[in-house]
Amino acid sequence: MPDSTRPAGPRPPSxxxxxxxxxxxxxxxxxxxxxxxxxxxxxxxxxxxxxAGVESVVGDLTDPAAVREALVGIDAVFLIWPLLDSASAHAPVAELAAAAPRVVYLSTTAIDDGAARQSDPIAQVHMDVEVLLHEADLRPVVLRSDTLASNARGWASQLRMGDVVSGLDIARTAVVDERDVADAAVAVLLAHRPDQGVHVLTGPEVLSRAEQVAHLGSALRRRLRFQALPADLARSRMLADGRPEPLVEALIAASVRRPESNRVTDHIERLTGRPAGTFAQWAVDHAADFN
Ligand SMILES: NC(=O)c1ccc[n+]([C@@H]2O[C@H](COP(=O)([O-])OP(=O)(O)OC[C@H]3O[C@@H](n4cnc5c(N)ncnc54)[C@H](OP(=O)(O)O)[C@@H]3O)[C@@H](O)[C@H]2O)c1
Structure with missing residues:
Protein backbone atom coordinates (compact mmCIF):
# COMPACT_ATOMS: atom_id res chain seq x y z
CA MET A 1 0.00 0.00 0.00
CA PRO A 2 1.44 3.43 -0.89
CA ASP A 3 2.50 5.67 2.00
CA SER A 4 0.17 8.68 1.60
CA THR A 5 2.16 10.74 4.15
CA ARG A 6 5.21 10.73 1.91
CA PRO A 7 5.66 13.59 -0.56
CA ALA A 8 5.57 12.49 -4.18
CA GLY A 9 8.96 12.52 -5.87
CA PRO A 10 11.88 10.37 -6.91
CA ARG A 11 12.35 7.12 -5.02
CA PRO A 12 15.25 6.96 -2.53
CA PRO A 13 18.30 5.24 -4.04
CA SER A 14 18.42 1.45 -3.81
CA ALA A 52 27.55 -10.42 1.79
CA GLY A 53 25.58 -7.92 -0.25
CA VAL A 54 28.64 -6.00 -1.44
CA GLU A 55 29.84 -6.26 -5.00
CA SER A 56 33.24 -4.78 -5.77
CA VAL A 57 34.84 -3.20 -8.79
CA VAL A 58 38.63 -3.11 -8.61
CA GLY A 59 40.04 0.07 -10.08
CA ASP A 60 41.48 3.49 -9.52
CA LEU A 61 39.29 6.54 -8.97
CA THR A 62 41.30 8.40 -11.60
CA ASP A 63 40.60 5.75 -14.25
CA PRO A 64 37.48 6.79 -16.19
CA ALA A 65 36.90 3.25 -17.50
CA ALA A 66 36.85 1.83 -13.95
CA VAL A 67 34.53 4.61 -12.78
CA ARG A 68 32.20 4.01 -15.77
CA GLU A 69 32.06 0.29 -15.01
CA ALA A 70 31.42 0.96 -11.32
CA LEU A 71 28.52 3.32 -12.11
CA VAL A 72 26.41 0.90 -14.17
CA GLY A 73 22.98 0.53 -12.51
CA ILE A 74 23.90 2.82 -9.60
CA ASP A 75 21.49 5.41 -8.14
CA ALA A 76 23.79 7.23 -5.72
CA VAL A 77 27.51 7.62 -5.06
CA PHE A 78 29.42 8.27 -1.87
CA LEU A 79 32.43 10.07 -3.30
CA ILE A 80 35.76 10.76 -1.65
CA TRP A 81 38.75 12.30 -3.39
CA PRO A 82 41.82 11.06 -1.50
CA LEU A 83 44.28 12.42 -4.05
CA LEU A 84 46.49 15.47 -3.82
CA ASP A 85 45.64 16.81 -7.26
CA SER A 86 42.33 17.76 -8.73
CA ALA A 87 43.36 17.70 -12.41
CA SER A 88 42.85 13.94 -12.42
CA ALA A 89 39.25 14.45 -11.22
CA HIS A 90 38.05 15.88 -14.56
CA ALA A 91 37.65 12.54 -16.35
CA PRO A 92 35.92 10.68 -13.49
CA VAL A 93 33.60 13.64 -12.88
CA ALA A 94 32.67 13.53 -16.59
CA GLU A 95 31.72 9.85 -16.07
CA LEU A 96 29.60 10.82 -13.08
CA ALA A 97 27.90 13.53 -15.13
CA ALA A 98 27.08 11.01 -17.88
CA ALA A 99 25.57 8.55 -15.38
CA ALA A 100 23.91 11.34 -13.31
CA PRO A 101 23.50 9.54 -9.96
CA ARG A 102 22.91 11.36 -6.69
CA VAL A 103 26.38 12.41 -5.48
CA VAL A 104 27.34 12.86 -1.85
CA TYR A 105 30.86 14.29 -1.71
CA LEU A 106 33.03 14.10 1.42
CA SER A 107 34.93 17.38 1.59
CA THR A 108 36.70 19.25 4.39
CA THR A 109 35.91 21.97 6.93
CA ALA A 110 39.37 23.40 6.13
CA ILE A 111 37.92 25.19 3.08
CA ASP A 112 37.77 28.95 3.52
CA ASP A 113 34.81 30.14 1.43
CA GLY A 114 36.11 33.70 1.64
CA ALA A 115 39.34 32.87 -0.21
CA ALA A 116 39.58 32.43 -3.98
CA ARG A 117 42.75 30.29 -3.50
CA GLN A 118 43.16 28.11 -0.44
CA SER A 119 46.49 28.48 1.38
CA ASP A 120 46.17 24.87 2.51
CA PRO A 121 46.80 22.52 -0.46
CA ILE A 122 44.48 19.77 0.81
CA ALA A 123 41.62 22.27 1.17
CA GLN A 124 42.35 23.52 -2.36
CA VAL A 125 41.92 20.02 -3.84
CA HIS A 126 38.58 19.58 -2.07
CA MET A 127 37.41 23.00 -3.18
CA ASP A 128 38.39 22.22 -6.79
CA VAL A 129 36.44 18.95 -6.70
CA GLU A 130 33.37 20.66 -5.21
CA VAL A 131 33.51 23.22 -8.06
CA LEU A 132 33.94 20.48 -10.70
CA LEU A 133 30.89 18.61 -9.39
CA HIS A 134 28.78 21.79 -9.46
CA GLU A 135 30.02 22.71 -12.94
CA ALA A 136 29.09 19.22 -14.15
CA ASP A 137 25.54 19.99 -12.97
CA LEU A 138 25.58 17.05 -10.56
CA ARG A 139 24.02 19.15 -7.75
CA PRO A 140 26.10 17.32 -5.12
CA VAL A 141 25.33 17.12 -1.45
CA VAL A 142 28.59 18.28 0.10
CA LEU A 143 29.60 17.04 3.53
CA ARG A 144 32.51 19.08 4.81
CA SER A 145 34.03 16.99 7.55
CA ASP A 146 36.34 18.10 10.32
CA THR A 147 39.31 15.92 11.33
CA LEU A 148 38.17 12.30 11.65
CA ALA A 149 38.73 10.67 15.04
CA SER A 150 39.94 7.56 13.19
CA ASN A 151 43.14 9.45 12.25
CA ALA A 152 44.23 8.67 15.82
CA ARG A 153 44.69 5.04 14.74
CA GLY A 154 47.90 6.31 13.16
CA TRP A 155 49.31 6.67 16.69
CA ALA A 156 48.89 2.99 17.54
CA SER A 157 52.41 1.92 16.54
CA GLN A 158 54.02 4.67 18.65
CA LEU A 159 51.85 3.71 21.61
CA ARG A 160 53.02 0.10 21.41
CA MET A 161 56.56 1.40 22.02
CA GLY A 162 55.86 3.88 24.82
CA ASP A 163 53.66 6.59 26.25
CA VAL A 164 54.55 9.45 23.92
CA VAL A 165 52.87 10.36 20.66
CA SER A 166 55.07 12.69 18.64
CA GLY A 167 54.18 14.42 15.42
CA LEU A 168 53.10 17.61 13.73
CA ASP A 169 51.05 19.88 15.95
CA ILE A 170 48.09 20.93 13.86
CA ALA A 171 45.62 23.64 14.86
CA ARG A 172 42.87 22.60 17.27
CA THR A 173 39.83 21.22 15.48
CA ALA A 174 36.41 19.85 16.35
CA VAL A 175 37.42 16.22 15.82
CA VAL A 176 34.45 14.21 14.57
CA ASP A 177 33.71 10.52 15.07
CA GLU A 178 33.81 8.81 11.65
CA ARG A 179 30.77 6.74 12.69
CA ASP A 180 28.76 9.97 12.95
CA VAL A 181 30.03 11.13 9.56
CA ALA A 182 29.02 7.75 8.10
CA ASP A 183 25.55 8.05 9.69
CA ALA A 184 25.19 11.54 8.19
CA ALA A 185 26.38 10.33 4.78
CA VAL A 186 23.92 7.44 4.77
CA ALA A 187 21.10 9.77 5.85
CA VAL A 188 21.66 11.99 2.80
CA LEU A 189 22.44 9.08 0.46
CA LEU A 190 19.10 7.46 1.26
CA ALA A 191 16.94 10.54 1.91
CA HIS A 192 13.78 10.89 -0.09
CA ARG A 193 14.76 14.46 -0.94
CA PRO A 194 18.24 15.25 0.39
CA ASP A 195 19.00 18.81 1.43
CA GLN A 196 21.41 19.80 -1.32
CA GLY A 197 24.13 22.22 -0.38
CA VAL A 198 26.87 22.15 2.21
CA HIS A 199 26.71 20.44 5.59
CA VAL A 200 29.53 21.14 8.03
CA LEU A 201 30.20 18.05 10.14
CA THR A 202 32.05 18.56 13.40
CA GLY A 203 32.38 16.88 16.73
CA PRO A 204 31.03 18.55 19.88
CA GLU A 205 34.29 20.11 21.13
CA VAL A 206 37.45 21.68 19.78
CA LEU A 207 40.55 19.71 20.77
CA SER A 208 44.29 20.05 20.40
CA ARG A 209 46.37 16.98 19.64
CA ALA A 210 47.64 17.02 23.22
CA GLU A 211 44.03 16.92 24.47
CA GLN A 212 43.19 14.03 22.14
CA VAL A 213 46.20 12.08 23.38
CA ALA A 214 45.14 12.76 26.97
CA HIS A 215 41.62 11.43 26.25
CA LEU A 216 43.14 8.36 24.66
CA GLY A 217 45.32 7.90 27.77
CA SER A 218 42.21 7.97 30.00
CA ALA A 219 40.56 5.32 27.82
CA LEU A 220 43.70 3.14 27.91
CA ARG A 221 44.34 3.89 31.63
CA ARG A 222 47.82 5.15 30.73
CA ARG A 223 49.54 8.52 31.23
CA LEU A 224 50.13 9.49 27.63
CA ARG A 225 51.52 12.74 26.34
CA PHE A 226 51.88 14.48 23.01
CA GLN A 227 55.21 15.85 21.85
CA ALA A 228 55.05 18.41 19.03
CA LEU A 229 57.82 17.98 16.45
CA PRO A 230 59.29 20.83 14.41
CA ALA A 231 58.35 20.59 10.73
CA ASP A 232 61.82 19.44 9.58
CA LEU A 233 61.96 16.55 12.04
CA ALA A 234 58.33 15.58 11.33
CA ARG A 235 59.12 15.60 7.59
CA SER A 236 62.12 13.29 7.91
CA ARG A 237 60.20 10.91 10.20
CA MET A 238 57.22 10.71 7.82
CA LEU A 239 59.52 10.12 4.82
CA ALA A 240 61.40 7.42 6.75
CA ASP A 241 58.01 5.79 7.51
CA GLY A 242 57.50 5.49 3.75
CA ARG A 243 54.89 8.20 3.28
CA PRO A 244 54.98 9.71 -0.23
CA GLU A 245 56.78 13.06 -0.40
CA PRO A 246 53.85 15.05 -1.90
CA LEU A 247 51.62 13.86 0.96
CA VAL A 248 54.27 14.77 3.54
CA GLU A 249 54.64 18.27 2.07
CA ALA A 250 50.85 18.75 1.93
CA LEU A 251 50.49 17.67 5.57
CA ILE A 252 53.25 20.04 6.66
CA ALA A 253 51.75 22.93 4.66
CA ALA A 254 48.32 22.19 6.16
CA SER A 255 49.77 22.09 9.68
CA VAL A 256 51.49 25.44 9.21
CA ARG A 257 48.77 27.25 7.28
CA ARG A 258 45.49 25.83 8.54
CA PRO A 259 44.04 28.43 10.91
CA GLU A 260 42.67 27.60 14.32
CA SER A 261 38.96 26.82 14.06
CA ASN A 262 36.55 27.12 16.96
CA ARG A 263 33.61 26.10 14.85
CA VAL A 264 31.30 23.47 16.28
CA THR A 265 28.05 22.80 14.42
CA ASP A 266 24.92 20.78 15.06
CA HIS A 267 24.77 19.48 11.47
CA ILE A 268 25.42 15.87 12.51
CA GLU A 269 22.36 16.06 14.75
CA ARG A 270 20.28 17.75 12.05
CA LEU A 271 21.09 14.96 9.60
CA THR A 272 21.01 11.98 11.93
CA GLY A 273 18.68 13.03 14.76
CA ARG A 274 21.43 12.41 17.37
CA PRO A 275 24.13 14.72 18.73
CA ALA A 276 27.70 14.07 17.61
CA GLY A 277 29.76 11.83 19.90
CA THR A 278 32.86 12.94 21.78
CA PHE A 279 36.45 11.97 21.04
CA ALA A 280 36.65 10.64 24.60
CA GLN A 281 33.88 8.13 23.79
CA TRP A 282 35.55 7.24 20.48
CA ALA A 283 38.73 6.47 22.45
CA VAL A 284 36.85 4.20 24.88
CA ASP A 285 35.14 2.37 22.01
CA HIS A 286 38.43 1.87 20.13
CA ALA A 287 40.79 1.15 23.04
CA ALA A 288 41.40 -2.37 21.69
CA ASP A 289 42.92 -0.90 18.49
CA PHE A 290 45.84 0.39 20.60
CA ASN A 291 46.79 -2.88 22.33
N1 LIG B 1 40.79 11.85 7.65
C1 LIG B 1 40.31 13.07 7.86
O1 LIG B 1 40.52 13.69 8.91
C2 LIG B 1 39.47 13.71 6.79
C3 LIG B 1 38.85 14.94 7.04
C4 LIG B 1 38.09 15.53 6.00
C5 LIG B 1 37.96 14.87 4.79
N2 LIG B 1 38.57 13.67 4.59
C6 LIG B 1 38.41 12.98 3.29
O2 LIG B 1 37.84 11.73 3.56
C7 LIG B 1 38.54 10.73 2.82
C8 LIG B 1 38.42 9.40 3.56
O3 LIG B 1 39.07 9.50 4.80
P1 LIG B 1 39.59 8.19 5.51
O4 LIG B 1 40.15 8.60 6.82
O5 LIG B 1 38.55 7.13 5.44
O6 LIG B 1 40.80 7.78 4.56
P2 LIG B 1 41.54 6.38 4.43
O7 LIG B 1 41.26 5.50 5.61
O8 LIG B 1 42.95 6.71 4.09
O9 LIG B 1 40.84 5.72 3.16
C9 LIG B 1 41.02 6.24 1.89
C10 LIG B 1 40.62 5.15 0.90
O10 LIG B 1 40.75 5.69 -0.42
C11 LIG B 1 41.36 4.72 -1.22
N3 LIG B 1 42.09 5.35 -2.32
C12 LIG B 1 43.19 6.14 -2.23
N4 LIG B 1 43.57 6.52 -3.45
C13 LIG B 1 42.71 5.94 -4.33
C14 LIG B 1 42.61 5.93 -5.74
N5 LIG B 1 43.46 6.61 -6.52
N6 LIG B 1 41.60 5.23 -6.32
C15 LIG B 1 40.72 4.52 -5.55
N7 LIG B 1 40.76 4.50 -4.20
C16 LIG B 1 41.76 5.19 -3.61
C17 LIG B 1 42.30 3.97 -0.32
O11 LIG B 1 42.50 2.73 -0.89
P3 LIG B 1 43.61 1.69 -0.38
O12 LIG B 1 42.88 0.95 0.72
O13 LIG B 1 43.89 0.88 -1.58
O14 LIG B 1 44.77 2.51 0.09
C18 LIG B 1 41.51 3.92 0.98
O15 LIG B 1 40.69 2.78 1.05
C19 LIG B 1 39.97 11.27 2.72
O16 LIG B 1 40.63 10.71 1.62
C20 LIG B 1 39.74 12.75 2.57
O17 LIG B 1 39.58 13.06 1.19
C21 LIG B 1 39.31 13.07 5.56
Missing part, protein backbone atom coordinates in the same frame (compact mmCIF):
# COMPACT_ATOMS: atom_id res chain seq x y z
CA UNK A 15 21.93 0.89 -5.17
CA UNK A 16 24.89 2.89 -3.93
CA UNK A 17 28.51 3.04 -5.07
CA UNK A 18 30.97 3.66 -2.22
CA UNK A 19 34.43 4.96 -3.11
CA UNK A 20 37.27 4.55 -0.62
CA UNK A 21 35.29 1.57 0.68
CA UNK A 22 38.34 -0.07 2.30
CA UNK A 23 39.21 3.10 4.23
CA UNK A 24 38.31 4.18 7.75
CA UNK A 25 35.21 6.09 6.72
CA UNK A 26 34.21 4.06 3.66
CA UNK A 27 34.00 0.84 5.72
CA UNK A 28 31.54 2.48 8.10
CA UNK A 29 29.42 3.76 5.21
CA UNK A 30 29.29 0.29 3.62
CA UNK A 31 28.23 -1.32 6.93
CA UNK A 32 25.36 1.13 7.39
CA UNK A 33 24.10 0.84 3.84
CA UNK A 34 24.06 -2.94 4.18
CA UNK A 35 22.15 -2.64 7.45
CA UNK A 36 19.53 -0.65 5.48
CA UNK A 37 19.30 -3.47 2.94
CA UNK A 38 20.73 -1.32 0.16
CA UNK A 39 22.63 -2.92 -2.72
CA UNK A 40 26.24 -1.74 -2.33
CA UNK A 41 29.03 -1.67 -4.86
CA UNK A 42 32.50 -0.65 -3.73
CA UNK A 43 35.28 0.81 -5.82
CA UNK A 44 38.55 -0.47 -4.36
CA UNK A 45 42.12 -0.49 -5.59
CA UNK A 46 42.78 -4.04 -4.41
CA UNK A 47 40.45 -7.01 -4.22
CA UNK A 48 39.04 -7.30 -0.71
CA UNK A 49 37.55 -10.42 0.96
CA UNK A 50 33.96 -10.92 -0.27
CA UNK A 51 31.20 -9.45 1.92
Missing amino acids: SVLVTGAAGNLGREVVDRLRAHGVRVRSLVRHQTPPR
